[in-house]
Amino acid sequence: xxxxxxxxxxxxxVAAYILVRFLTLKKPPAPLPPGPAPRPIIGxxxxxxxxxxxxxxxWLKHKKLYGPISSITTLGKTFVILNDLQLAFELFxxxxxxxxxxxxxxxxTELAGIGGILxxxxxxxxxxxxxxxxxxxxxxxxxxxxxxxxxxxxxRRFLFRVLQDPEHLSxxxxxxxxxxxxxxxxxxxxxxxxxxxxxxxAGVSMDYFLLICRYGAWLVDIIPILRFxxxxxxxxxxxxxxxxxxxxxxxxxxxxxxxxxxxxAQGNFQKSYLSSILESEDIQPGxxxxxxxxxxxxxxxxxxxxxxxYTIDCFFLAMALYPEVQKKxxxxxxxxxxxxxxxxxxxxxxPYINAMVKELLRWHPVVPANMPHVSTHDDMCHGYFxxxxxxxxxxxxxxxxxxxMFPDPMAFKPERYLGENPxxxxxxxxxxxxxxxxxxxxxADSAIYINIAQCLTVFNISNKIVDGKEIEPRMQFRPGLIxxxxxxxxxxxxxxxxxxxxxxxxxxxFPWEESHAAELNNIKV
Numbered sequence: 001x002x003x004x005x006x007x008x009x010x011x012x013x014v015a016a017y018i019l020v021r022f023l024t025l026k027k028p029p030a031p032l033p034p035g036p037a038p039r040p041i042i043g044x045x046x047x048x049x050x051x052x053x054x055x056x057x058x059w060l061k062h063k064k065l066y067g068p069i070s071s072i073t074t075l076g077k078t079f080v081i082l083n084d085l086q087l088a089f090e091l092f093x094x095x096x097x098x099x100x101x102x103x104x105x106x107x108x109t110e111l112a113g114i115g116g117i118l119x120x121x122x123x124x125x126x127x128x129x130x131x132x133x134x135x136x137x138x139x140x141x142x143x144x145x146x147x148x149x150x151x152x153x154x155x156r157r158f159l160f161r162v163l164q165d166p167e168h169l170s171x172x173x174x175x176x177x178x179x180x181x182x183x184x185x186x187x188x189x190x191x192x193x194x195x196x197x198x199x200x201x202a203g204v205s206m207d208y209f210l211l212i213c214r215y216g217a218w219l220v221d222i223i224p225i226l227r228f229x230x231x232x233x234x235x236x237x238x239x240x241x242x243x244x245x246x247x248x249x250x251x252x253x254x255x256x257x258x259x260x261x262x263x264x265a266q267g268n269f270q271k272s273y274l275s276s277i278l279e280s281e282d283i284q285p286g287x288x289x290x291x292x293x294x295x296x297x298x299x300x301x302x303x304x305x306x307x308x309x310y311t312i313d314c315f316f317l318a319m320a321l322y323p324e325v326q327k328k329x330x331x332x333x334x335x336x337x338x339x340x341x342x343x344x345x346x347x348x349x350x351p352y353i354n355a356m357v358k359e360l361l362r363w364h365p366v367v368p369a370n371m372p373h374v375s376t377h378d379d380m381c382h383g384y385f386x387x388x389x390x391x392x393x394x395x396x397x398x399x400x401x402x403x404x405m406f407p408d409p410m411a412f413k414p415e416r417y418l419g420e421n422p423x424x425x426x427x428x429x430x431x432x433x434x435x436x437x438x439x440x441x442x443x444a445d446s447a448i449y450i451n452i453a454q455c456l457t458v459f460n461i462s463n464k465i466v467d468g469k470e471i472e473p474r475m476q477f478r479p480g481l482i483x484x485x486x487x488x489x490x491x492x493x494x495x496x497x498x499x500x501x502x503x504x505x506x507x508x509x510f511p512w513e514e515s516h517a518a519e520l521n522n523i524k525v
Contacts, residue, residue, distance in 0.1 A: 028385045028387060031383075032387075033384040034070055036065075036072060056368035059395045068082070069083070069084065070083070078386075080392045082393065082394045085402070085429065089433065092394065092434040099374075099375050104122065106220060106221050107218040111220070112212045112241070113245055113249030116299075117295070117298065118295070119299070140442065144443050148446070152450060153510050155451055156503070157179070161175065169492060174203065175199055176451075181304025183272070184300070185274060187270030189270075191517045208244070214481065220238060250525050252298060256297070257297060259519065261278065273297060304447075306482065308447050312447075313484055316455075317485050317488055321472070328414075332353065342453040355417040358417045358426050359414045361400075361426040365483075370395070405424060460494075464491045
């Protein structure tokens with residue numbers, strides 16, 4: 001939805017812009033994909049998702065009304081909606097050279113400081129360099145396995161925190177995800193028992209990310225000249241938001257980067273993704289190489305500190321709603337593992353747990369409508385014209401809830417991936433497509449596995465009892481580019497005194513480390 005500031009001073013600019021775009025529209029050489037009839041001048045403006053609406057549900061309605069591919073056009077911009085997985089493979093993988101760009105989101109990338117995050121970058125030498133750097137560090141299961149011990153230890157610390165304070169489950173999930181990604185990326189140790197500044201910074205930065213990265217939500221994206229309005233001008237309140245976001249994102253990218261540089265200068269750094277690059281290359285301050293290195297690390301930081309959190313959040317919700325799944329998983333763990341915590345070495349022997357990983361990725365993909373792609377060439381798709389500059393939306397949630405591919409799609413059923421005719425592996429869907437596939441997907445997959453396996457080994461997750469009544473959590477998900485469950489409450493308790501002992505053994509096996517948080521006080525961006 002396009003959010004127009006309330007000031008009447010912008011009306012003339014808007015009207016003039018719409019008129020110019022309307023008068024300069026060219027007739028396409030073939031029909032566009034079907035869609036709702038456009039209105040005079042504004043086209044399909046009112047057919048965009050409304051503010052606060054779950055856009056994946058909005059776009060799925062097009063499948064019933066118009067078929068697997070549809071379109072709308074507003075202000076001279078064509079949106080193509082894909083509700084068929086094979087079409088997404090065709091455009092984003094087979095023809096990825098033409099359909100892998102990103103929209104120009106002036107407000108997010110040029111005003112609000114989010115331009116360094118890889119997922120938001122348009123195709124360029126810079127974006128290619130950042131992706132290459134990340135792939136070098138996280139390119140395979142073998143490479144990611146170097147971090148298995150870090151993930152194992154931090155997952156056990158998560159179990160301990162939940163045991164001690166089960167009422168703040170969501171905070172513990174975010175702390176664990178932040179601890180893992182900060183250790184891997186920067187060699188940074190978080191505060192073990194109280195809020196950590198870099199974990200909190202990630203939370204603030206991602207809040208801005210979700211607020212700002214909504215294509216078409218900011219008038220300045222449609223009329224770029226508005227960027228020059230001063231913040232005090234009526235209708236220019238977006239300038240204040242941009243300034244605050246810029247400050248948060250500058251700290252997000254710069255503070256941990258400068259922390260590693262200081263640690264290395266003092267000779268007491270821990271090996272990490274970033275220190276490995278800085279050791280092997282002579283990177284000059286202010287250079288393009290520094291930008292690429294800093295923001296490749298920040299991109300890993302962003303992905304690990306946010307999207308993985310929402311997937312683990314979905315896991316606890318699913319276990320409360322589907323106790324029979326939890327029971328089957330625990331039976332497998334008890335039979336295969338016995339009286340210890342599972343490790344990564346056990347993964348191949350836990351088929352039901354691996355099926356749960358897949359089902360979590362399918363049940364609610366954390367980027368339900370994918371990041372929008374942009375076409376850099378005119379193209380044809382099944383007889384329909386896709387103009388250069390079209391914004392293509394792949395409805396990943398629609399793919400993973402297609403009853404022809406996944407019968408009973410709203411239910412959480414790991415069994416669908418077992419047996420002689422398993423369902424399609426959602427790893428092929430939930431991390432994006434082609435040149436824009438998530439570079440941190442292998443690390444995310446390993447994090448989901450170890451959390452599921454160890455949590456189900458030691459905990460029972462169930463509905464909470466309030467005033468003697470069992471309260472089932474609601475299965476509701478927030479709208480947005482990245483989607484998470486609405487706040488919910490569940491009961492998380494040790495399965496037995498023996499299982500509680502496994503959790504408490506952490507303090508002897510892996511004593512708490514001193515945090516690096518205090519060292520951040522004197523580090524500037």
